[in-house]
Amino acid sequence: MKRMFKIGWLVLAIGLVALAVGYLNHGDRDVDFHNGRPQIQQQASWQLTNRRFDKIDLDVATANVKIRRGAAFRVSYRGLNKNKPTVEKKGRHLVVKQEASGGDGFFFNVHGFDDQLTITVPRDAQINGSTIKLDSGNLSVDGVNLANTRIDVASGNVDLDNLTLDGGQTELDSGDFTAHRLRTSGYYRVNNDSGDNEVHADGIDGYRLQTTSGDNVVNGHDRDQDTVEDNMTANNTLELITQSGDNEYDY
Numbered sequence: 001m002k003r004m005f006k007i008g009w010l011v012l013a014i015g016l017v018a019l020a021v022g023y024l025n026h027g028d029r030d031v032d033f034h035n036g037r038p039q040i041q042q043q044a045s046w047q048l049t050n051r052r053f054d055k056i057d058l059d060v061a062t063a064n065v066k067i068r069r070g071a072a073f074r075v076s077y078r079g080l081n082k083n084k085p086t087v088e089k090k091g092r093h094l095v096v097k098q099e100a101s102g103g104d105g106f107f108f109n110v111h112g113f114d115d116q117l118t119i120t121v122p123r124d125a126q127i128n129g130s131t132i133k134l135d136s137g138n139l140s141v142d143g144v145n146l147a148n149t150r151i152d153v154a155s156g157n158v159d160l161d162n163l164t165l166d167g168g169q170t171e172l173d174s175g176d177f178t179a180h181r182l183r184t185s186g187y188y189r190v191n192n193d194s195g196d197n198e199v200h201a202d203g204i205d206g207y208r209l210q211t212t213s214g215d216n217v218v219n220g221h222d223r224d225q226d227t228v229e230d231n232m233t234a235n236n237t238l239e240l241i242t243q244s245g246d247n248e249y250d251y
Helices: 002-024
Strands: 030-034 037-041 043-049 055-060 064-069 074-080 086-090 093-098 116-121 131-136 139-142 146-155 158-174 177-185 187-194 197-201 206-213 216-218 227-230 237-244 247-250
Touching: 043 086, 055 116, 139 146, 177 187, 177 237, 197 237, 206 216, 206 247, 216 227, 237 247
Parallel strands: 055 093, 055 131, 064 116, 064 139, 131 146, 139 158, 146 158, 158 177, 158 187, 177 197, 187 237, 197 247, 206 237, 216 247
Antiparallel strands: 030 037, 043 074, 074 116, 086 093, 206 227
16 A cells, blocks of 8 residues: 555656646646656657658557658658657668657656658559558558558558558558558458458459458448358459458448
């Protein structure tokens, strides 16, 4: 019981320090503690690179990632300065890494914002032979085709819109996979450990749905089977697997 009181007083003291720091710096600010000392963390924007790339490897700890079409190649970041990713260019291979920030384990996020990494590619380009890995964040890809690209998301959602998946695969540990106007070139698999898969297809010839604990719904109808498939010998197919969740597929 005494230990609990000590912990309570410690948390209260840290809170009072954070409040005092925010007040003395003219308002409510996000506070991080390094070596026991409070430091103000401010949100800002950075353009990390505008050089052309064909292959990109992302290893992101906390940021949400958005990949979209635009006028030119660009990688930009908005968030806390302590979480700013590093960028390394090897020819046309771009490596972007965001490591988990350090500190003493105490961080007061007053505004509740999330870090955002935005990757823009021109309309005549696609991402090929890449790896997209997120530890704690959501991935959104809009209008950018992914070829031979592996997506691995530990705790977050994957949202795809109006694109073609050519080779590669998607793995999710805890989150939902959602795709609209999705096309496949060849076979593509989504493997989800704990979450729902929802796909609205636009150019997929065959499908296979499998769930251990959930429903398989095709064109709005619950098929009441653990595994449902149709035309998987076709050229362009999609497999949706979830251990604990539902599969919903429309075509």
